[in-house]
Amino acid sequence: MKHKKIQKKFLLYIDGDLSETEKLLIDQHLDECAECKRHFEELANIWNEERILESPLPSPALWYDLKDRMEKEAEKSNPFRAIVGNAKLLLNSVITVGVVVIAIFIGSRFGNLLSPQNASQNVTYAQSENSRDEFGMSYFDAVPPNSIAKDIFITGLDKGGIQK
Amino acid sequence: MEETQIIEHLKNGDGFIYKYVYDQYARMVYSVCSRMTSSKEEAEDAVQDVFIRVFDSINSFREDSKLSTWIYQISVNICINKTRRKKVISFLSLDFWEEEKGEKEMAVENITPGDDLEKSELQKIVQDAINTLPAKQKTAVILSRYEELSYKEISKIMGVSLSSVESLLFRAKENLAKKLIRYKEIFQ
Numbered sequence: 165m166k167h168k169k170i171q172k173k174f175l176l177y178i179d180g181d182l183s184e185t186e187k188l189l190i191d192q193h194l195d196e197c198a199e200c201k202r203h204f205e206e207l208a209n210i211w212n213e214e215r216i217l218e219s220p221l222p223s224p225a226l227w228y229d230l231k232d233r234m235e236k237e238a239e240k241s242n243p244f245r246a247i248v249g250n251a252k253l254l255l256n257s258v259i260t261v262g263v264v265v266i267a268i269f270i271g272s273r274f275g276n277l278l279s280p281q282n283a284s285q286n287v288t289y290a291q292s293e294n295s296r297d298e299f300g301m302s303y304f305d306a307v308p309p310n311s312i313a314k315d316i317f318i319t320g321l322d323k324g325g326i327q328k
Numbered sequence: 329m330e331e332t333q334i335i336e337h338l339k340n341g342d343g344f345i346y347k348y349v350y351d352q353y354a355r356m357v358y359s360v361c362s363r364m365t366s367s368k369e370e371a372e373d374a375v376q377d378v379f380i381r382v383f384d385s386i387n388s389f390r391e392d393s394k395l396s397t398w399i400y401q402i403s404v405n406i407c408i409n410k411t412r413r414k415k416v417i418s419f420l421s422l423d424f425w426e427e428e429k430g431e432k433e434m435a436v437e438n439i440t441p442g443d444d445l446e447k448s449e450l451q452k453i454v455q456d457a458i459n460t461l462p463a464k465q466k467t468a469v470i471l472s473r474y475e476e477l478s479y480k481e482i483s484k485i486m487g488v489s490l491s492s493v494e495s496l497l498f499r500a501k502e503n504l505a506k507k508l509i510r511y512k513e514i515f516q
């Protein structure tokens with residue numbers, strides 16, 4: 165146990181962090197204990213030699229990586245650049261909306277689907293007398309005199325059609 | 329260029345100053361980041377984060393310390409956060425236990441029984457031991473041992489008292505002595 169306690173202080177001893185009294189205690193132990201002395205010498209060797217080894221250096225390309233990243237981050241944070249960057253997307257959206265609007269216009273213009281005037285006419289076609297003429301139905305209304313078909317027409321069709 | 333001029337150019341966002349600041353401080357920042365992270369890629373990523381933070385937040389620099397102290401502070405914070413995040417991610421991804429085991433085996437494997445250790449082996453042994461320390465002890469050791477900063481400067485960078493720095497370094501060196509002796513013992 166005593167050895168472990170002494171060994172724990174070795175790096176502090178080597179770096180000159182101990183008081184004179186503490187140093188003396190360790191010196192005394194090292195004179196008597198061969199194993200601790202061996203550990204001390206090995207540790208001093210590793211600790212002192214490693215410290216003076218050169219610090220690692222950054223690779224020369226690192227500045228260019230950083231520059232590249234700075235430019236990208238500047239783009240992200242600049243709203244004008246962001247808009248320019250997204251111009252393609254914006255243009256696509258405008259084209260899509262334009263095509264849809266034109267398609268609706270053409271559809272409503274030539275299909276007569278959305279005009280309220282035409283919509284009411286549809287109802288008229290189905291109900292008015294004129295519609296019968298328009299589709300050539302008035303021909304069938306002209307029932308010959310004394311025809312038995314007259315009774316059938318009177319009962320089968322509305323009055324407007326027959327009286328003509 | 330005077331430090332006050334550098335700061336002024338940074339605050340003005342003058343284009344030429346970024347390369348200048350990088351050239352002045354890249355070695356220092358990389359030295360800290362490479363020791364505080366565990367791979368070259370991670371270190372280079374951290375260096376980029378540090379400079380972007382320096383350039384972006386220069387207006388929050390109060391100028392009550394040296395610019396280098398502030399840059400050290402940013403470097404340390406970014407590296408600690410990166411390491412912490414990596415630990416959480418690896419823990420969540422269940423590779424954690426495998427990796428922990430692997431790291432220990434790797435560290436032991438790389439110590440050769442002979443007396444003549446290669447430079448890189450020597451660095452690896454000490455770095456591996458430092459990497460196992462708690463974050464604050466590790467930071468204090470790196471700033472003191474490799475950056476050769478005074479206790480006062482370390483206390484400013486870490487935001488702790490002078491006596492805390494002394495205590496962190498004391499405990500760190502005790503821990504490192506135990507670890508390094510144990511590593512050597514395995515092969516003798």
Ligand SMILES: [Zn+2]
Nearest residue numbers: 167197199200
């Ligand atoms: Zn002993």
